[in-house]
Amino acid sequence: MIPISFEHGFTLYIGLWFIMLSFLWGKEIWREYSTKWNSMQELLYLCDTCNHSFTSEQYKNITRCPKCNSICIFRKKDKF
Numbered sequence: 001m002i003p004i005s006f007e008h009g010f011t012l013y014i015g016l017w018f019i020m021l022s023f024l025w026g027k028e029i030w031r032e033y034s035t036k037w038n039s040m041q042e043l044l045y046l047c048d049t050c051n052h053s054f055t056s057e058q059y060k061n062i063t064r065c066p067k068c069n070s071i072c073i074f075r076k077k078d079k080f
């Protein structure tokens with residue numbers, strides 16, 4: 001067995017915890033970066049005819065409702 005003093009053992013213990021926390025922090029940053037969510041709130045449409053809410057990937061102000069096929073106009077809501 002390797003003789004090790006209390007100070008060296010404690011330093012090794014803290015160092016291993018620091019390395020492990022750094023690894024987990026980097027992994028979390030990588031996971032957050034790879035699965036980044038985009039807010040599609042600006043592209044949320046509400047059909048006036050059937051009250052069906054849907055999102056559209058098209059950056060247009062006017063689109064068609066997928067449920068009733070009527071024309072829907074995107075209205076920006078004022079943020080207070």
Ligand SMILES: [Zn+2]
Binds near residue numbers: 048049050051069
């Ligand atoms: Zn509709």
